[in-house]
Amino acid sequence: MKREVCLGLSVCAVTVVLGACSVVSSTYPPPVNPFLSDAPALAKTTAVQPLRAALIWLEPQGIPAPPEAAQRALAEKIKNAFPAGKPLQIVGVVTIPVPAGDPLAEIRKASAPFNVREALVAMPNASEVSTPVWLKYGQNGSGVGTRTDSYISVTLVAVNLDTGAKRFSVVGNGEAGLLKMDYEDARPFYPRISPGRSSAFIYPREGNPFPPGEVRAVALEQAINGLIYELNQAIGS
Secondary structure: OOEEEOOOOOOOEEEEEOOOOOOOOOOOOOOOOOOOOOOOEHHHOOOOOOEEEEEEEEEOOOOOOOOHHHHHHHHHHHHHOOOOOOOEEEEEEEEEEOOOOOHHHHHHHHHHHHOOOEEEEEEEEEEEEEEEEEEEEOOOEEEEEEEEEEEEEEEEEEEEOOOOOEEEEEEEEEEEEEEEEOOOOOOOOOOOEEEOOOOOOEOOOOOOOOOOOHHHHHHHHHHHHHHHHHHHHHHHO
């Protein structure tokens, strides 16, 4: 059984990448969204408030994406950050597969139950990098493991449902790292995932592995937090 750990700033440890001077750096995947082309950046847009919209979350295929349940939960997190009474009001959220045909027609169909004229269309993209590492910890501990860094970008585009005009776009990025020890007993370290480059904050019960894709879910939440911040700064406060 492999024991999973992630070394944050709160843990005294050294990781050495095996191979020829490899260095792990942030490599966010390019933004993707069927409505991104010609959509002005939110930072360069004026007069976008007030805005009442439905959030349409597009679930991608063929990428190392977080579990669908995590995507749906974090889409709800965006909605809950913009309730009634704010200049930006998100009245509902729907998650659908990326449209295979006319994306505007699919977005109109998904938004219909909410009786809105605007939709916020969000779509994540993800990439992962795995590297063998030699882990040293404490005074005498060491062992071979694998470092997996997950990078996620979430692109949100505001679309007028009547005309198809794109009002603005905004991108949030997130990352998280996971270290797996390749031997039976990794004590005194227990499973941890580190968001970004900060200290670890997730601690499953001793002996329990992380659910599949959990490190990706942490990276996605980091991206969502950034997205919410940008929207709040521009039109949500």
